Amino acid sequence: xxxxxxxxxxxxxxxxxxxxxxxxxxxxxxxxxxxxxxxxxxxxxxxxxxxxxxxxxxxxxxxxxxxxxxxxxxxxxxxxxxxxxxxxxxxxxxxx
Numbered sequence: 785x786x787x788x789x790x791x792x793x794x795x796x797x798x799x800x801x802x803x804x805x806x807x808x809x810x811x812x813x814x815x816x817x818x819x820x821x822x823x824x825x826x827x828x829x830x831x832x833x834x835x836x837x838x839x840x841x842x843x844x845x846x847x848x849x850x851x852x853x854x855x856x857x858x859x860x861x862x863x864x865x866x867x868x869x870x871x872x873x874x875x876x877x878x879x880x
Contacts, residue, residue, distance in 0.1 A: 792826050 799805040809822060 793823065796823055796826060 799809065813822065
């Protein structure tokens with residue numbers, strides 16, 4: 785766990801040792817109808833860190849596909865532009 789997460793867990797543990805704070809947290813949890821204790825929510829960001837590399841892989845793959853599509857479109861356009869230029873030149877020569 786990171787230093788921030790450890791500090792958050794320590795603060796929550798300290799709050800739960802105080803009967804008044806623990807009762808207030810319990811009341812709020814019941815009012816919100818949350819079945820999981822507050823500590824379980826503190827661990828989720830740490831668990832998400834393990835998934836970040838997957839997100840980056842997906843984004844990199846999407847960027848590569850976008851780049852390859854752009855190159856393909858530019859290549860097609862230059863071929864089309866070359867064809868149009870050739871056709872125009874032929875028309876100009878035949879009109880003279």
